[in-house]
Amino acid sequence: MSxxxxxxxxxxxxxxxxxxxxxxxxxVVATPIGNLADLTLRAIHVLSRVDAVACEDTRVAGxxxxxLGLHKPLVALHAHNEHEAAxxxxxxxxxxxxxxxxxDAGTPAVSDPGAVLVAxxxxxxxxxxxxxGASSALAALSAAGxxxxxxxxxxxxxxxxxxxxAAALAALLADRRTQIVFEAPHRIxxxxxxxxxxxxxxxxxxxxxxxKQFETIVSHAAAALPAWLAxxxxxxxxxxxxxxxALPAPAAAADDELPASALHTLRVLMRELPLxxxxxxxxxxxxxxxxxxxARALAERGDG
Numbered sequence: 001m002s003x004x005x006x007x008x009x010x011x012x013x014x015x016x017x018x019x020x021x022x023x024x025x026x027x028v029v030a031t032p033i034g035n036l037a038d039l040t041l042r043a044i045h046v047l048s049r050v051d052a053v054a055c056e057d058t059r060v061a062g063x064x065x066x067x068l069g070l071h072k073p074l075v076a077l078h079a080h081n082e083h084e085a086a087x088x089x090x091x092x093x094x095x096x097x098x099x100x101x102x103x104d105a106g107t108p109a110v111s112d113p114g115a116v117l118v119a120x121x122x123x124x125x126x127x128x129x130x131x132x133g134a135s136s137a138l139a140a141l142s143a144a145g146x147x148x149x150x151x152x153x154x155x156x157x158x159x160x161x162x163x164x165x166a167a168a169l170a171a172l173l174a175d176r177r178t179q180i181v182f183e184a185p186h187r188i189x190x191x192x193x194x195x196x197x198x199x200x201x202x203x204x205x206x207x208x209x210x211x212k213q214f215e216t217i218v219s220h221a222a223a224a225l226p227a228w229l230a231x232x233x234x235x236x237x238x239x240x241x242x243x244x245x246a247l248p249a250p251a252a253a254a255d256d257e258l259p260a261s262a263l264h265t266l267r268v269l270m271r272e273l274p275l276x277x278x279x280x281x282x283x284x285x286x287x288x289x290x291x292x293x294x295a296r297a298l299a300e301r302g303d304g
Contacts, residue, residue, distance in 0.1 A: 013048075015041040021049055023096040026089070026121040028114060030107040030133030031064060034212035038134045044068055046131060051097035054089050056104045056113055064102070077101065082116040089117060093126045107135045111156035111182055136210050137180045140241035143217050144205035149178035149246035157182045158191070172244070173199050179244040188240050192229055195222040195244075203245040209238035249291075258296060262286035266293055267300065275301060 027046050032038040047053065047070055054075040055061035061074055075092075077085035089099050101108055101117055108114030122128050137154055146152075155172055158181065159165040172179050173195075183191050195204060200223035208216040216235065220228060229235050265286055269278035279297050283290040 011041060013045055015045070021046075021098060022127055023098060024093045025098045025127045025129055026093060026118065027098065027100040028108050028118060028128065028130045029100045029102045030131060030135065031102045031105055033105045033134045033136045033139070033210055034215075036064075036067060038211060039064075040131065040133050043131050043133060047072070047100055049098070050100045052089075052092055052099050054085065054099055054101040054117065056102070060104045061102055075099075077113060077117060079113050082113050086117045086120045090120055090124055090126075093121060093124070105134070105136075107133065110135060110137060110154070134211070136182070136207075136239070136241050139210050140205065140207040140217075140243050141178070141180060143207065144178075144219065144243040144245065146178050146203075146205070146243060146245045148248055152178035152180055152243075152246075154180045155182075156180075157184070160187070169194055169198070173202070176247040176249070178246040179242075181242045181244065183240040183242060185237055185240070188236055189226070189229060191242075192222070192225040196224075196226050199244075202247070205243040205245070207241040207243070208235065210241065212238070214238065258292060259286060259288060262288040262293065263296065266297060270297060270300065 027050060029043050029046060030040075031043070047065065047068065050072065052073040052075055053061055053065065054077045056076075056078045058074040058076050065072055075085060075088055077089065089101070092099050101114055103109075103112035103114055106112065109118065118128050137156075141152060153172075153175060155168075158168045158172075169191075172181070181191075192206075195202070200221065202222045203219060204222050204225060205217065205219040206225060206228075208214070210217075214234070218228065262282060266278060266282040269282055272278075273281070275297050276294075279290060279294045282288070282293050286293075
C-alpha cells in the first residue's frame with residue numbers, strides 16, 4: 001500500500017471519526033462518474049470498514065477498491081440478477097455484517113440497479129444509509145443555467161426504439177418542466193434530430209463525458225444541435241446527459257380575450273362542480289386554453 005493511499009485512508013477516518021457504524025447496515029454508496037477525485041472521504045471510510053461490497057460489476061468495483069488499497073469480498077448485483085443477489089446480501093446483513101452497494105458509476109438506483117436491494121433490506125428491518133456523491137443528472141442540471149426551472153423531471157434513458165420511444169419523447173416534450181435525459185452514443189444523433197424536428201426552439205443543455213478529460217457542455221436551441229454534433233466526429237462519442245430547459249409559463253389571457261361563450265360555460269359549470277373539474281370541462285367544450293380559464297375561475301371565486 002502506498003504512502004498516498006495510507007494518507008487518504010487516514011484523512012477519511014479522521015473526517016468521519018464521529019460517525020459510528022451499526023452492524024447489519026446497508027450503505028448505498030455513490031461512486032465517481034469519471035473523475036476519481038469525486039469520491040467522498042466518507043465513502044472511502046465506509047468502504048474500508050464494511051464486511052463486503054455488493055456491486056454492479058465486480059471488475060469496476062475491484063479497480064476502485066484497488067485504487068484505494070482495499071480488499072473486500074465482492075457480491076455481483078446487477079440488472080439481470082438483482083432479486084437473487086439481494087437475498088445473498090440480506091443473508092450477510094442478517095448475520096450482522098455491514099455491506100456497501102455501489103453501481104458502476106454515480107448514484108445507485110438512478111438509472112442503475114440498487115432499488116430492489118434497498119427495498120428488500122428495508123423490508124427486512126435493516127438500516128439503509130445513503131452516502132451521497134456523484135450524479136451525472138444533478139451535475140448536468142447544475143451546469144445548465146435553467147433559470148426558469150422550478151423543479152425537474154428525471155427521465156433517464158428513453159426506450160431504445162419504435163413506437164414506445166416516440167411516445168415517450170412526445171410525452172417528455174409535452175411537459176413544460178425541466179427534463180433530464182440520458183442517451184447512449186449510438187443513439188445521440190437520432191435523438192437530437194428528433195428534438196430539432198419536434199421542438200426546434202426548446203433550449204437544451206447537452207453534457208458529454210461529465211467530469212472526464214473530454215468533458216463538453218453546450219447550450220443551444222434544439223434546432224442547432226444536429227449541426228453542432230456533425231461538426232466534429234468526436235462529439236458523438238461518450239455518455240450524454242441532456243437537460244431540456246423548462247418552458248416559460250404561458251401568459252394568461254385578458255378577460256376581453258376570452259370568448260363570451262367560454263366564460264358563460266365556465267360560470268355555469270362552476271355553480272355545479274368543483275373548480276378544477278369545471279375548468280377542465282369548460283376548456284374541453286369551448287376549446288379555450290385551460291390555464292386562461294383557470295385564472296379567470298380563481299378571479300371569479302375571489303382567489304386571485
